[in-house]
Amino acid sequence: MKTIHDILKLGDPRLYQTCEPVLRSEIPQVADWTEQLHEAMEDIRRVYGFGRGIAAPQLGIMKRLFYLNLDQPYVIINPELKNLSSEKFELWDDCMSFPNLFVKVERHQSLTLEYLDENWEKQSWQVDGAISELIQHEYDHLDGVLCTMRAIDEKSFRWRI
16 A cells, blocks of 8 residues: 655655656556555545645656546546646645645646546546646656746745644
C-alpha cells in the first residue's frame, strides 16, 4: 500500500524529469499504477486534508499519467492541453511533494484536455477555473515542472499553518 511516505519530495531529481508516454502494451499496468496513486492521495487527504489529483512521477512512475478524484475518479493517460485561454488567474497552489508550502502561480482560466482513458479510448474535456488549474498542475509534473518553478515572484511562497 502506498502512503505519503512514498510520494517523492521537493528536491528529488526524478520530479524534474520529462515522463515517457504510456504505451498501449502497458495498459495492464495502468490499473496497478492508478491504485497506487489513489492510495497515496487518500493518505495525503487523511493527513493534510487536501488532494484532488496526483501525477505518476510523484510516485516515481515516470509515465505520462495522472489520476484525479473529483466527483468521480479520472485516469488521464498521455494528455495534451489544447485551446489554452489567453485569460489567466492567480492562485495559491499546493502540492503533495511539498505539502506544507503554498506557491502563488498564474494559470490559464480554461483549456481543453485531450487524453486516453483507462480503456485506451480517446476523450476530450473542456474545463475552466479550479479544474483547469488542477489539470495544468498535474500536466506540469509530466514535464518535470513544479509549481515552485512557476512562482510569480520571490514573495510568492507561504507555509501551510
